[in-house]
Amino acid sequence: MAVQQIARYAGAIFYFLSAGSVAFAFRNFAGAVHADAIWGATIGVLSQAAALILVFSGPFAREFAAEREKRPAYKKYLLNAFTVVIVMAAGAATLIDIVALFSSK
Numbered sequence: 001m002a003v004q005q006i007a008r009y010a011g012a013i014f015y016f017l018s019a020g021s022v023a024f025a026f027r028n029f030a031g032a033v034h035a036d037a038i039w040g041a042t043i044g045v046l047s048q049a050a051a052l053i054l055v056f057s058g059p060f061a062r063e064f065a066a067e068r069e070k071r072p073a074y075k076k077y078l079l080n081a082f083t084v085v086i087v088m089a090a091g092a093a094t095l096i097d098i099v100a101l102f103s104s105k
Contacts, residue, residue, distance in 0.1 A: 008057055015051035019044045 022044030 009055070012051040012055045015047040018047040019051065022047070 022040050025040060
């Protein structure tokens with residue numbers, strides 16, 4: 001078994017356990033819906049989705065790579081530009097939070 005397969009299945013097991021722990025926590029949940037409950041449910045759903053993608057990622061990766069090769073060059077540049085914008089926005093938001101943290105003292 002290749003290292004990639006071991007890592008993929010270990011990640012899938014982790015995500016299945018994460019989704020299971022969220023489901024177990026909601027088993028006895030009987031209260032008002034709070035942001036924590038919405039966050040927990042979202043994490044559970046995303047963990048389940050990530051686990052399924054990891055389990056079936058071999059065929060997905062091959063098909064996705066084939067589709068990426070068919071894309072025009074401008075779409076590749078747009079994707080890179082979009083990634084840079086997202087990273088810069090995350091960096092700016094982090095910087096704003098850091099400044100707000102230190103200026104609140």
